[in-house]
Amino acid sequence: MKTYFECFPCFVKQALRASRLFTDDQKVIKQIIDEVGMLFPDISLDKTPPEIGEFIYGKIREISGVEDPYENLKNQNTDEALQLVAFCKNIIAKSIDPLFTAIKMAIAGNVIDLAIHHDFDIPSEIKTVIHKEFAINDYELFRSQLERSDTILYIGDNAGESVFDRLLIEQFAHKKVIYAVRGTPVINDVVEKDAKRAGIDKFAEIISSGSATPGIILSKCSEEFKEIFNKADMIISKGQGNYEGISEESREIFFLLKVKCEVLARDIGVPINSLVLMRLS
Amino acid sequence: MKTYFECFPCFVKQALRASRLFTDDQKVIKQIIDEVGMLFPDISLDKTPPEIGEFIYGKIREISGVEDPYENLKNQNTDEALQLVAFCKNIIAKSIDPLFTAIKMAIAGNVIDLAIHHDFDIPSEIKTVIHKEFAINDYELFRSQLERSDTILYIGDNAGESVFDRLLIEQFAHKKVIYAVRGTPVINDVVEKDAKRAGIDKFAEIISSGSATPGIILSKCSEEFKEIFNKADMIISKGQGNYEGISEESREIFFLLKVKCEVLARDIGVPINSLVLMRLS
Numbered sequence: 001m002k003t004y005f006e007c008f009p010c011f012v013k014q015a016l017r018a019s020r021l022f023t024d025d026q027k028v029i030k031q032i033i034d035e036v037g038m039l040f041p042d043i044s045l046d047k048t049p050p051e052i053g054e055f056i057y058g059k060i061r062e063i064s065g066v067e068d069p070y071e072n073l074k075n076q077n078t079d080e081a082l083q084l085v086a087f088c089k090n091i092i093a094k095s096i097d098p099l100f101t102a103i104k105m106a107i108a109g110n111v112i113d114l115a116i117h118h119d120f121d122i123p124s125e126i127k128t129v130i131h132k133e134f135a136i137n138d139y140e141l142f143r144s145q146l147e148r149s150d151t152i153l154y155i156g157d158n159a160g161e162s163v164f165d166r167l168l169i170e171q172f173a174h175k176k177v178i179y180a181v182r183g184t185p186v187i188n189d190v191v192e193k194d195a196k197r198a199g200i201d202k203f204a205e206i207i208s209s210g211s212a213t214p215g216i217i218l219s220k221c222s223e224e225f226k227e228i229f230n231k232a233d234m235i236i237s238k239g240q241g242n243y244e245g246i247s248e249e250s251r252e253i254f255f256l257l258k259v260k261c262e263v264l265a266r267d268i269g270v271p272i273n274s275l276v277l278m279r280l281s
Numbered sequence: 282m283k284t285y286f287e288c289f290p291c292f293v294k295q296a297l298r299a300s301r302l303f304t305d306d307q308k309v310i311k312q313i314i315d316e317v318g319m320l321f322p323d324i325s326l327d328k329t330p331p332e333i334g335e336f337i338y339g340k341i342r343e344i345s346g347v348e349d350p351y352e353n354l355k356n357q358n359t360d361e362a363l364q365l366v367a368f369c370k371n372i373i374a375k376s377i378d379p380l381f382t383a384i385k386m387a388i389a390g391n392v393i394d395l396a397i398h399h400d401f402d403i404p405s406e407i408k409t410v411i412h413k414e415f416a417i418n419d420y421e422l423f424r425s426q427l428e429r430s431d432t433i434l435y436i437g438d439n440a441g442e443s444v445f446d447r448l449l450i451e452q453f454a455h456k457k458v459i460y461a462v463r464g465t466p467v468i469n470d471v472v473e474k475d476a477k478r479a480g481i482d483k484f485a486e487i488i489s490s491g492s493a494t495p496g497i498i499l500s501k502c503s504e505e506f507k508e509i510f511n512k513a514d515m516i517i518s519k520g521q522g523n524y525e526g527i528s529e530e531s532r533e534i535f536f537l538l539k540v541k542c543e544v545l546a547r548d549i550g551v552p553i554n555s556l557v558l559m560r561l562s
Contacts, residue, residue, distance in 0.1 A: 034321045038321065041319065
């Protein structure tokens with residue numbers, strides 16, 4: 001997805017929100033906001049939003065002097081999500097179509113997103129999502145592609161959310177699943193240690209994208225990641241950031257996401273807050 | 282009022298909205314957004330938001346090459362408001378307290394604000410405002426100060442809105458009213474020709490602030506304006522922009538406004554969308 005004009009105020013908002021999550025030093029916050037503003041002339045509209053995210057959150061990492069400023073928050077989100085595993089598994093097991101329910105559960109987990117919201121209530125989001133219809137629903141294509149596939153690349157999004165990804169991956173019995181995480185901590189996106197804390201390593205091989213963008217941008221990823229991206233039988237991409245980065249790649253990808261802003265809503269052509277299970281190819 | 286961190290994304294939003302009102306040239310819009318971003322380091326938090334507005338809208342005036350890029354829109358807003366004069370006068374005349382009703386009507390006119398919204402429905406706003414309680418109501422202080430005053434400085438805000446200011450000024454029988462307008466066109470703020478189109482000149486003397494800030498900043502105003510500001514028996518300030526510019530001046534001012542953003546809501550200590558008739562001194 002390209003960058004829209006409406007993304008510019010949002011970059012500043014994200015910088016402010018992310019700054020406040022690790023500091024209340026007004027000078028530091030101002031410095032980060034200023035750096036984002038000064039970057040504007042370098043942001044061409046054909047860049048994707050995660051490229052700008054990489055800069056913003058990289059700047060925060062640099063100024064904070066901490067490799068992973070959101071580590072505690074991420075651990076907290078993951079631990080809260082882990083407490084819901086038994087509850088969620090019970091809903092999945094009792095449902096008419098456990099695969100479809102697990103997909104919805106994975107999207108419910110997408111509510112854990114510090115870049116957009118930082119007030120979220122996972123149990124109530126689960127209830128809402130389970131009873132909500134998809135605005136775009138390519139489930140039949142998803143199911144038949146899954147049946148035909150041996151190797152699945154599942155691109156993770158946020159820490160905490162990855163607990164719900166695990167519940168979906170548990171449905172892919174006898175498949176080889178590769179779970180991609182960010183190469184460097186970037187806001188609350190999932191990195192290897194977060195994925196392990198969520199228990200993903202019991203059900204999938206974890207690989208790094210080799211990049212610090214909060215959304216996959218193929219040209220910035222490692223050769224190893226690119227090879228898996230090109231060769232996997234099926235790709236599942238979670239969340240808005242990954243959509244923004246790879247929605248225009250010319251291979252089949254299944255996107256699972258909740259539409260969290262007006263710009264994405266317009267890009268996809270659905271209302272804000274829609275649930276989307278969409279195949280692009 | 283000082284500038285808050287939340288104002289920074291809003292400056293970018295305002296630049297985008299104001300740009301789109303006069304052009305659909307993507308390069309021009311990008312240039313304006315870039316210039317606003319690059320200005321961030323020069324915006325200290327002790328500046329008031331209208332100072333930044335002066336820069337943004339000055340840049341638009343410069344890039345558009347047009348002295349008053351919103352002239353047509355302003356004329357349209359004024360003409361629409363003029364069509365409601367008989368309707369409004371009837372409501373005022375039939376009310377128990379015509380002065381109080383005219384104050385509410387003047388605040389209803391404050392909905393005409395291209396810097397914040399550009400979708401507004403004046404007749405429905407009038408109905409809403411007339412039936413809504415003030416969140417801060419210094420009406421008794423307002424009325425008694427009015428009775429004691431001979432010379433009233435009434436600081437206008439937006440074009441179109443000034444038609445409703447006129448209805449209030451018509452209530453100030455036998456007073457000398459001076460209606461202040463912006464010295465230079467700045468978005469849809471009222472300048473002399475807009476005030477005349479609204480018929481203000483029949484009921485008040487029109488003076489220029491001598492400045493291009495979309496909200497009075499005393500240090501930027503002409504000596505003539507400053508003298509009137511200091512000597513007037515009573516000052517009535519309309520709208521959010523003027524509040525942002527002069528809320529910390531050390532003289533008695535009556536502010537009439539609708540609270541249009543979260544930052545102002547926090548600064549005043551009332552909910553967003555509140556109606557305020559407040560004396561500061």
